Amino acid sequence: MSDYQYDNETVKGFIISSIFWGVVGILVGLWISIQMWAPSWNIPPYFTFGRLRVVHTNGLAFGLGIGAIFGICYYITMRLTKRPLLFPKLARFHLYLFNAAIALAALSLFAGMNQSLEYAELEWPLDVGVVILWVIFAVNIFGTIIKRKEEQMYISLWFIIATVITVAVLYIVNNLSIPAGLFKSYHLFAGVNSANVEWWYGHNAVGFIFTTPILAMFYYFLPKSTGIPIYSHRLSIIAFWSLVFAYLWTGAHHLIYTPLPDWIQTLAIVFTIFLIAPSWGSVVNGFYTVGTDWSKMQTNYLTKFFILGITFYGLQTIQGPTQGLRVVSQLIHYTDWVPGHVHMGTMGWVTMTVAASIYYIIPRIYDTEIYSEKIANTHFYLVLIGQLIFSITMWITGIQQGALWKAVNPDGSLKYTFMETLVRNYPFWKMRTVGGVIFTIGMLFFIYNIFMTIRKGKSLAAAKA
Amino acid sequence: MGEEIDNIENFEAKETSKKIPIGWQLLFWGLILWGIYYFVSYTPAISGWSQGKAYEESIGRGEAVPRP
Numbered sequence: 001m002s003d004y005q006y007d008n009e010t011v012k013g014f015i016i017s018s019i020f021w022g023v024v025g026i027l028v029g030l031w032i033s034i035q036m037w038a039p040s041w042n043i044p045p046y047f048t049f050g051r052l053r054v055v056h057t058n059g060l061a062f063g064l065g066i067g068a069i070f071g072i073c074y075y076i077t078m079r080l081t082k083r084p085l086l087f088p089k090l091a092r093f094h095l096y097l098f099n100a101a102i103a104l105a106a107l108s109l110f111a112g113m114n115q116s117l118e119y120a121e122l123e124w125p126l127d128v129g130v131v132i133l134w135v136i137f138a139v140n141i142f143g144t145i146i147k148r149k150e151e152q153m154y155i156s157l158w159f160i161i162a163t164v165i166t167v168a169v170l171y172i173v174n175n176l177s178i179p180a181g182l183f184k185s186y187h188l189f190a191g192v193n194s195a196n197v198e199w200w201y202g203h204n205a206v207g208f209i210f211t212t213p214i215l216a217m218f219y220y221f222l223p224k225s226t227g228i229p230i231y232s233h234r235l236s237i238i239a240f241w242s243l244v245f246a247y248l249w250t251g252a253h254h255l256i257y258t259p260l261p262d263w264i265q266t267l268a269i270v271f272t273i274f275l276i277a278p279s280w281g282s283v284v285n286g287f288y289t290v291g292t293d294w295s296k297m298q299t300n301y302l303t304k305f306f307i308l309g310i311t312f313y314g315l316q317t318i319q320g321p322t323q324g325l326r327v328v329s330q331l332i333h334y335t336d337w338v339p340g341h342v343h344m345g346t347m348g349w350v351t352m353t354v355a356a357s358i359y360y361i362i363p364r365i366y367d368t369e370i371y372s373e374k375i376a377n378t379h380f381y382l383v384l385i386g387q388l389i390f391s392i393t394m395w396i397t398g399i400q401q402g403a404l405w406k407a408v409n410p411d412g413s414l415k416y417t418f419m420e421t422l423v424r425n426y427p428f429w430k431m432r433t434v435g436g437v438i439f440t441i442g443m444l445f446f447i448y449n450i451f452m453t454i455r456k457g458k459s460l461a462a463a464k465a
Numbered sequence: 466m467g468e469e470i471d472n473i474e475n476f477e478a479k480e481t482s483k484k485i486p487i488g489w490q491l492l493f494w495g496l497i498l499w500g501i502y503y504f505v506s507y508t509p510a511i512s513g514w515s516q517g518k519a520y521e522e523s524i525g526r527g528e529a530v531p532r533p
Contacts (some may be wrong), residue, residue, distance in 0.1 A: 002474070079470075082470060150471075154476055154477075219476075220476075223475065223476045228478075229477050229479075230477055230478060231481050233477045233482040233483070234483045234484070234485060238485065242493070253518050257516065262508070262514075262515050263509060263510065265516075266507040266508050267508075269507075270500040270504050272497045273496060273500065274500050276492065276496060280489065281493075288481075288486070289478075292478075301505050326507075378529075459486045
């Protein structure tokens with residue numbers, strides 16, 4: 001299928017760009033994890049925690065995450081529609097614009113420009129750029145799907161469509177703001193409304209960046225790499241529709257015990273708990289699929305990435321909804337439990353699945369085999385250990401923190417000062433940095449493996465020519 | 466490039482394509498029922514429960530934070 005040749009270059013461009021931004025984001029993540037226990041690592045004004053933290057989250061969610069999503073969704077869409085992209089040159093422009101936007105985003109965040117909305121920090125001129133980027137993506141994906149040469153639409157395409165539509169709606173609505181100059185704007189919504197819209201956006205960024213496109217990858221690359229077809233098509237479809245229906249109601253679970261009206265909080269909790277079912281629909285489907293032939297765990301090195309990935313997704317989608325319950329939220333909200341939870345999703349589910357997808361794609365594009373399965377296995381175990389250390393240390397210290405904050409004397413006064421609750425985090429924060437270092441080393445093995453595969457592919461192609 | 470074309474039949478198992486495990490169905494409907502119960506119990510306009518009232522009661526019990 002040499003038809004894909006030109007577009008493969010674009011896919012490759014996105015993958016390499018996402019790896020680059022991933023390295024930046026992970027290193028910044030390590031840096032801020034050190035700042036938590038060694039304040040002297042704050043270098044004002046550009047390299048303080050407040051600025052670096054948003055570079056970390058934006059760099060990884062939008063640089064690594066969205067970059068990989070653009071490239072891999074193009075790859076999947078072309079193959080499931082059995083045709084090249086409808087607008088290949090536009091896709092190439094998309095790649096350049098994406099990198100320019102992420103670079104400018106990072107610089108603006110270092111400079112301290114910030115809308116003060118979590119995951120929507122970028123100021124309005126960059127928001128306009130992001131919307132243009134997304135429209136280009138939408139035009140190419142929808143155009144290619146409309147002009148498809150395979151009538152039946154596999155489940156991955158549905159997840160990609162949901163991603164494209166929902167992220168557009170979320171991003172535009174939450175970033176509506178009134179400019180007060182080129183680098184400053186004010187949210188169109190005020191007070192409780194602002195908070196409600198922000199978390200409707202914030203939570204669904206998790207749903208439609210860290211969930212639906214990653215599930216598209218899971219459903220596509222699991223059968224491709226193992227050769228086992230997905231157990232139940234019907235279950236995947238039911239899980240899809242109930243997931244996209246329920247997700248959009250859940251944002252207010254970030255605002256439990258706030259001035260947001262009680263009934264909105266309750267409604268959000270109802271949908272949040274329900275979300276366990278659609279999420280586990282995909283988990284069950286994944287396990288039943290590989291369950292027809294567990295030997296693939298040994299014979300195919302990618303199977304364990306997908307199975308561990310979907311396992312963490314399963315744990316994440318039980319832990320997350322549980323956190324929405326009032327009784328749990330009052331203990332762990334605002335504590336270090338929360339980054340422990342988030343990073344099980346991002347490091348355990350998203351990065352694991354994206355890395356496995358890239359392991360699948362790169363050798364196919366270069367018509368070769370992976371450089372080293374041994375290195376891939378080393379990568380797997382290092383990121384697994386690193387992520388477990390990260391999450392477990394934060395869960396422990398988060399529960400401790402919450403319990404200390406809630407402890408009262410018989411007369412109702414607080415038992416512990418804030419300082420007393422803070423210093424107990426130090427050993428756990430230090431261990432978290434160790435976990436981060438192990439994870440980073442794992443990712444370096446991954447990157448080395450990918451670049452050696454590319455080198456091998458290039459020299460093979462040169463030898464043939 | 467020696468890339469094989471995707472065949473949709475290789476993605477979806479034939480015999481089990483319409484199966485939905487019973488355990489999952491129980492989870493699905495169970496959570497919907499639980500959702501109805503929770504919504505009725507914790508919506509002020511229906512049950513009279515409110516965050517504020519729960520807080521006042523918890524003060525009476527000598528707790529720092531309300532329990533629903």
